[in-house]
Amino acid sequence: MLKTPGQFVGKYLTPKQKKKLSLFYKQFSLKRKSQEKLANVFVISFPKSGRTWLNLLIGVAIRTHYQLPQEDWLNVYELKAFNNRIPRILFTHDDEPHRKKPHQLQESKEKYHHKQVVFLVRDPRAIIVSWYFHRVKREKTFTGSLQEFLLDEDRGGIHSLLKFYQIWETNKQVPGGFLLVRYEDLHVNPQRELRRVLDFMGLGNIPDAVLEETITYCSFDNMQKVEAEGLFKSKKLAPKDRHDKQSFKVRQGKVDGFLEYLDESQRVYLDAQLSQYLPAIYGYEPSVSSNMMRSVSARTSQ
Numbered sequence: 001m002l003k004t005p006g007q008f009v010g011k012y013l014t015p016k017q018k019k020k021l022s023l024f025y026k027q028f029s030l031k032r033k034s035q036e037k038l039a040n041v042f043v044i045s046f047p048k049s050g051r052t053w054l055n056l057l058i059g060v061a062i063r064t065h066y067q068l069p070q071e072d073w074l075n076v077y078e079l080k081a082f083n084n085r086i087p088r089i090l091f092t093h094d095d096e097p098h099r100k101k102p103h104q105l106q107e108s109k110e111k112y113h114h115k116q117v118v119f120l121v122r123d124p125r126a127i128i129v130s131w132y133f134h135r136v137k138r139e140k141t142f143t144g145s146l147q148e149f150l151l152d153e154d155r156g157g158i159h160s161l162l163k164f165y166q167i168w169e170t171n172k173q174v175p176g177g178f179l180l181v182r183y184e185d186l187h188v189n190p191q192r193e194l195r196r197v198l199d200f201m202g203l204g205n206i207p208d209a210v211l212e213e214t215i216t217y218c219s220f221d222n223m224q225k226v227e228a229e230g231l232f233k234s235k236k237l238a239p240k241d242r243h244d245k246q247s248f249k250v251r252q253g254k255v256d257g258f259l260e261y262l263d264e265s266q267r268v269y270l271d272a273q274l275s276q277y278l279p280a281i282y283g284y285e286p287s288v289s290s291n292m293m294r295s296v297s298a299r300t301s302q
Contacts, residue, residue, distance in 0.1 A: 035090055036090065039077070039088045039089065039090035040088045040115065041087045041088070041200075041201050042091075042094070042112065042115055042116070042117050043058075043090070043092070044120065044168070045091075045093065045120040045121070046093065046121075046127055047131060048122070048127045048134060049121060050122055050186060050187075052074070052223075053218065053223065054186065054197070055074050055076065056074060056218050057197075057215070058076055058089065058198070059074055059075070059076045060214045060217055061194065061211060062206070065206045065210045066082060066083050068083075076089045077089060085202075085203075086203070087202060089201065094109075095164075097156070097160050098161075099155050099156060100155055100160060101154070101155055102162075107170075112175040112176075113174055115176055116175060116176055116177040116200065116201065117175040117177065118197055118200065119172070119178065120182075120183065121165065121180065121183065121282055123183075123258070123284050124158060124274060124278065124284065125262070125267075125270045125274070126255075126257070128158050128161065128258075128270070129258035130258070131156065132146050132150075146261060146262075147266065150266055151269075162273060162274070162277040163277070165278060166277065169279040169281050172281075179197065179200045181197060184255050187255050188255075190218075191208070194215065195208075
């Protein structure tokens, strides 16, 4: 029932189209390897962890401070060409964990030995619910219910996600620098968290006034407006259906919005997976509730 995009699309392509698509992926892979070699800072996450928001925050802050062209906000990798003080920043889903089964994930992160890594995480329960809607509404590679998706043992499910987090907890000392950023903390105090990220990247010279302006521009409502109007200048970030908010790349922007979609048995199941497999470093406790989430946010903002 669950297919990768390549399997889903390839089924309907002619041999000529398949060959062309294969060439495209080969060229993309070569370009990506070149970027990885040159990048100074990697922002790594599982999909649906708030990456687009953090990418936009960083892009707007840098372009505003250095007075760079205000277009294609999400393209931060190329900004070093404008000013050598700006690092080469590459956003990646390292090892594509959302396309693999847990045992297929790479255990070693030695390739990041001399790199800086920002590891962006989010409550796995929120990720899985959001990833379900992405599969159904955007990729259209899953046709089952949320219950079926949660129990699916194929690729990119809750077990792949938790294994990915385990691997990075084990490897956090491997990179030259490692910064853990939680989506929930970014939501509670975006200026503080953006400051942490920029300082880590060597961009501590960007003043607070720019950060305040950036956060206002990158508010959830404005991001949805920007997406609806196609101002991200990326087909990947365009809504599949402008009349269906669940098909937007920027879907909800809530910390505990996933609770609206899970029944009691689903919460118990996911809590059990977190209790057994999620390292404590990430700070996500089982038996989540709105009150618990607020208490965690309060602690992290102190």
